[in-house]
Amino acid sequence: MSNNNTVEVKELTKKFGGFTAVDRVTFQVKKGEIFGFLGANGAGKTTTIRMLCGLLLPTAGWASVGGFDVFTQQEQIKQHIGYMSQRFSLYEDLTVRENIEFYGGIYGLSRKEIKQKSEELLDYLNLSDRSDTLTAELPLGLKQRMALSTALLHEPEIIFLDEPTSGVDPESRRQFWLLIYELAAQGKTVFVTTHFMDEAEYCQRISIMQNGRIIELDAPQKLKEKYQASSMQEVFLKSIGEKPK
Amino acid sequence: MNEKPLIVENIEKSFGSVQALRGVSLELERGQIYGLIGPDGAGKTTLMRIIVTLLNQDSGKILFQGKDAQKQTAFVRKNIGYMPQRFSLYPDLTVEENLHFFSDLFGVATQVQAQRIERLYQFSRLEPFKDRRAEALSGGMKQKLALSCMLMHEPSVMVMDEPTYGVDPVSRAELWDILKELAGQGKSILVSTAYMDEALLCDRIALIFKGQLLASGTPQELRRTITHALYLIKTQKAHYVFQELRRHFPETDCHLFGEGVHLLDRQNTGLSKIRQMLEQNKLPFESVQQIEPGIEDVFLDLIHRREVEP
Missing domain, CATH: 3.30.70 (Alpha-Beta Plaits)
Structure with missing residues (x-):
């Protein structure tokens, strides 16, 4: 594996009985890259992500995530990745501090680390004086930054984001992407899955899956040129339409 | 019938100390797709629940086909189709069983059900899946089934709360085609979304933020509110x-x-x-x-x- 790639995937395949959900998928993601993963429902996106997160054993092929093998080192992979889904990852009826401590515990941090990390995080989020507030009462933009931060508690090298900014106002969405760009600049690799084509535009490279295969992989700008499309929505529909089953 | 399908007049609603709606007004014309565009928590769902008479406003008035909605709830419910964000399809009923179930609920005569289902299959393309249980449908198909269930009693006004949330781009484009077709048949549609790009698919939109309408008009009119280069x-x-x-x-x-x-x-x-x-x-x-x-x-x-x- 070359040093520059955090994620390397070669001919990765997953079959469920006679159904091939992911069909010989090959790609690499560089350290510090923001990589978008698109596809219609049932295209094989979620199955691929689950394999890369160490949650599902592939049928064939090979992949390494953060230097760990998806066949043999699933536990190590889990310790080196972060996962955030905008609408579901925080417990609304826990306080801000309780959520942070809960996730620290999940990620296996020591009591001491949790205490120290909680303070750092509360300070960073400007929430120190509201640490006993119920998470439900926070504005959405803040909740979302908090969700991202908790996914980073164990300092993962790779972060998986699932529709990270759906439903937030345009102002907060931009603040969030700035945060993502900063993380990428620090060398974190960011994996974004989304149905939200505006969101896809913010990624440096995009892959589009259909019927278990990657049918396109390039920078959004390049794809727009290729399909002579004005938006990623158009690229998506054209790419899916043009490739017969 | 010359009355406007829906007039919303200065609606206010608070939950405790939270002002969810701060004087919202809008008018829906016949055959129009009216988009309510705004982030989560802006008040879209609260407004829709008030319109469909599931929730009472603190002040303001809803006129549904000329009638005061708060006083004539039965009339509103009979003539409005409401698709909430999480539509309660019965997961262990098949596609067709769900359609029959919701028809019965709305008192649609058994004789006409088959004919309506036939017509709804034509645009939803769900017929090949009619014996599949609702829980086994993809997100996009579930939304199409929910929409079909709502259409079984042939409401003239439809209120849809983020029907395209979590739906992939292909199914989303399909859903919008269906909405266009329904509007073409004279149905009036109030639809909410957090996706800004869907705004351009509406005849008229209102941008809603923190319980207030920031602006409303056709997408073109709103674009012209930016006067600088x-x-x-x-x-x-x-x-x-x-x-x-x-x-x-x-x-x-x-x-x-x-x-x-x-x-x-x-x-x-x-x-x-x-x-x-x-x-x-x-x-x-x-x-x-x-x-x-x-x-x-x-x-x-x-x-x-x-x-x-x-």
Whole structure:
């Protein structure tokens, strides 16, 4: 594996009985890259992500995530990745501090680390004086930054984001992407899955899956040129339409 | 029937100390797709629940086909189709069983059910899946089934709460085609979404934020509310250029987009000076061009103006 790639995937395949959900998928993601993963429902996106997160054993092929093998080192992979889904990852009826401590515990941090990390995080989020507030009462933009931060508690090298900014106002969405760009600049690799084509535009490279295969992989700008499309929505529909089953 | 399908007049609603709606007004015309565009928590769902008589407003009035909705709830419920965000399809009933179930619920005569189901299959393309249980459908198919269930009693007005949330782009395009077709048949549709790009598919939109309508009109009218020139600085390093630009222009005039930075030229700097500035500061960019504002630009501008003008 070359040093520059955090994620390397070669001919990765997953079959469920006679159904091939992911069909010989090959790609690499560089350290510090923001990589978008698109596809219609049932295209094989979620199955691929689950394999890369160490949650599902592939049928064939090979992949390494953060230097760990998806066949043999699933536990190590889990310790080196972060996962955030905008609408579901925080417990609304826990306080801000309780959520942070809960996730620290999940990620296996020591009591001491949790205490120290909680303070750092509360300070960073400007929430120190509201640490006993119920998470439900926070504005959405803040909740979302908090969700991202908790996914980073164990300092993962790779972060998986699932529709990270759906439903937030345009102002907060931009603040969030700035945060993502900063993380990428620090060398974190960011994996974004989304149905939200505006969101896809913010990624440096995009892959589009259909019927278990990657049918396109390039920078959004390049794809727009290729399909002579004005938006990623158009690229998506054209790419899916043009490739017969 | 000359009455407007729906008139919403100055609706206010609070939950405890939270003002969910602060005087919202809108009018829906026959055959119109009216989009309620705004982030989560803006008040979209609360407004819809009040319109369909599931919730009472604190003040203000809803006129449904000329009748006071609060007083004539039975009439409203019979003639309105409401598709909540989480539609309660019965997961262990098949597609067709769900359609029959909701028809019975709305008192649709058994004789006409088969015929309506036939027609709904034509546009939903769910017929090949009619014996599949609802729980085994994809997200897009579930939404189409929910929509079909709602249409079984042939409501003339439809209220749909984020029908495209979590739906993939292909199914989303399909759903919008269906809405267009229904509007073409004379149905009036109030639909909410958090996706700005869907705004352009509506005949008329209202941008809603923190319980207030920031503006309403046709998408074209709203785009024209931006009176200054808007430039797109295309760059691969959007976040870097954005952060540098904010040193030279007011923060509220620069906005990060995927393909670059949008600069609203409130100070009339002009294209050549902007380009000059970029070059002098050695900022990486591919091109600078004046562009038509999108709905997201409008939204950002209105949020900004709202903060400036109390």
